[in-house]
Amino acid sequence: MIATSPIAERLSALRRRLDELGLDAVFVPTEDPHQSEYLPPCYDRRPFISGFDGSAGTAMVGREKAWLVADSRYWIQAERQLDDDLYELGRLGSKDVPEGDAWLSSRLERGQVLGVDARTVTIQKASKLKRLADKHGLELKMLDENPIDAAWSDQPERPDAPLQVLAESFAGESVSSKLTRVREALAEEGCTACVLTTLDQLAWLFNLRGRDVEYNPVFLGFAIVTEGACTLFVDEGKLTGEVRAALPEVTFAAYDGFAEGLAGLASEKTKVWVDPRSCSAWVEQALDGCSLHQAIKPGDRPWTMRVLPIAG
Numbered sequence: 001m002i003a004t005s006p007i008a009e010r011l012s013a014l015r016r017r018l019d020e021l022g023l024d025a026v027f028v029p030t031e032d033p034h035q036s037e038y039l040p041p042c043y044d045r046r047p048f049i050s051g052f053d054g055s056a057g058t059a060m061v062g063r064e065k066a067w068l069v070a071d072s073r074y075w076i077q078a079e080r081q082l083d084d085d086l087y088e089l090g091r092l093g094s095k096d097v098p099e100g101d102a103w104l105s106s107r108l109e110r111g112q113v114l115g116v117d118a119r120t121v122t123i124q125k126a127s128k129l130k131r132l133a134d135k136h137g138l139e140l141k142m143l144d145e146n147p148i149d150a151a152w153s154d155q156p157e158r159p160d161a162p163l164q165v166l167a168e169s170f171a172g173e174s175v176s177s178k179l180t181r182v183r184e185a186l187a188e189e190g191c192t193a194c195v196l197t198t199l200d201q202l203a204w205l206f207n208l209r210g211r212d213v214e215y216n217p218v219f220l221g222f223a224i225v226t227e228g229a230c231t232l233f234v235d236e237g238k239l240t241g242e243v244r245a246a247l248p249e250v251t252f253a254a255y256d257g258f259a260e261g262l263a264g265l266a267s268e269k270t271k272v273w274v275d276p277r278s279c280s281a282w283v284e285q286a287l288d289g290c291s292l293h294q295a296i297k298p299g300d301r302p303w304t305m306r307v308l309p310i311a312g
Contacts, residue, residue, distance in 0.1 A: 007051045007083055013151035014049060014061055024112035025062040026147050027104070027129070030055070033119040034199050035278050038213050040220065041156040045148045048155075052081045059087075060104045060114075067107050069100035101132055110137030118142040118282035123274065123294065126281035142281055158255070160237040161211035163219055165246045171207040175247060178205050182225050186273060191293050193265055194273035195283055196223040206232060206247060222258040224265065233258040262286035 004012075018026060028050075032043035037055065047053040049061060054074040060067045069090040070078045078089050090097040090104070097103045108114060114133060121129065126142065133140035149155060168174050182205070186194055196202060199218035203209060210219025221234035231251045239252055253261065262283060265272055271291040274283060284292065 005083060005086075007049070007086055010049055010151050011061060011066060011086060014147055015063055017147040017150040018061070018063065018115070021115060021143070021147060022113060023115040023141065023147070025060055025108055025114050026143075027114060027116040027121075028059040028061060028148065029116075029120050029125075030057060031120050033280060033282070034197055034220065035122055035280070036199060036213065036218075038216050040159050040212050040214075042158050045146060045152070048152055049148050050082065050087060052078050052087075054078065054081075058100055058104065060107065062108065065107070067104055069097060069104060101129065105129075105132040105136045105138065108136065108138055111139075113139045113141055115141045115143050115147065117146040118144065118285060119280045120146070121281050123276035123279055123281055123284050126284075142285065144282070158220060158235060159212040160235055161219075162240050163234070163238045163243045164209045165242055166203075166207045166209050168207065175205065175207050176249060178207075179225065179230055179249070183227060186225075186227070189273065189293050189295075190271055191273045192268075192270040193224060193226040195262070195265075195279060195287075196225070197280065197283065198278045201278075202232070206250065208243065210238065221255060222261075224261050231261055233261060259286060266290055 014026070018024070028046050030039070030046050032039050046057065046059050050059045050066070050068050052068055052070065054070060054077050057068055057070040057074060057078070066087045067090060068078065068082060068087050069092050071092040075091050082089055090100065092100045105114070116129065118126070130140050182194065186192065196205065199213070199220070202221050202223055203218050205223065208219065209217040212219045219234065219238060221232055223233065224231045229251060230249060231253050232247070233253045233255050235255045244252070263286065266287050266289050269289045271293060272287055273293045273295065274287070275296050276294040277296065
């Protein structure tokens with residue numbers, strides 16, 4: 001019996017799921033539902049399915065072949081980590097691969113169906129992929145699941161480290177003041193709500209810090225801010241008495257309850273502010289029926305956070 005590598009076994013399992021979903025290939029970007037550059041282990045799907053663990057790169061897995069694109073910073077690393085029998089490497093920036101998504105799309109045949117987890121691509125990115133799919137005669141299917149998870153039996157759980165309140169003396173502004181500014185910006189554009197999905201946005205708005213991503217003081221979560229309410233979607237285990245006491249005007253809901261929160265906005269058919277560069281295509285789909293105001297963060301104001309060490 002010929003032994004197979006872990007990556008080969010994972011690809012086989014993924015391809016079984018592709019067959020069940022009626023897909024010819026799946027696009028595997030680095031990003032997670034928060035469009036983060038640095039990810040917690042539970043969202044390291046591209047390294048899991050390819051073996052390449054550089055911080056940037058995009059894979060695509062088809063029924064029989066698989067491809068990965070990486071820029072010149074990672075060519076040597078990718079050559080060493082990828083199995084040549086399993087993956088073809090596209091050297092981004094070379095004469096043959098001037099643009100990664102276009103090169104990957106060109107690997108497929110006209111009429112084939114390409115899937116992508118809608119949570120892992122922004123609204124802008126999804127539009128770009130749709131244009132490329134049309135150019136190459138492909139059908140692009142935005143998925144409500146990530147097929148790789150079906151092949152990842154020991155996928156790590158989401159991190160559950162407790163949150164830490166950042167004192168106003170360090171943050172420079174209270175949460176109440178920040179929410180007021182956000183709501184003023186919403187009113188100026190006639191919006192009744194905004195959706196926040198990136199981790200630096202949450203850390204800034206709520207004056208909170210976390211330990212969910214190595215070397216980054218952020219935490220996994222989502223938020224919806226409306227004219228009269230603010231909901232932070234975060235795992236229950238992260239919430240301490242200190243956090244709850246520091247945020248009396250914030251309602252807490254489960255991380256997985258974000259879909260229900262979006263459904264509530266969709267049912268109201270309200271006007272919602274989303275940042276097309278950071279909100280995922282899945283958010284756009286979930287807000288079907290709403291009028292979307294697509295612009296950068298409310299008021300074009302600099303939503304920044306001071307990166308301070310976490311005690312302990």
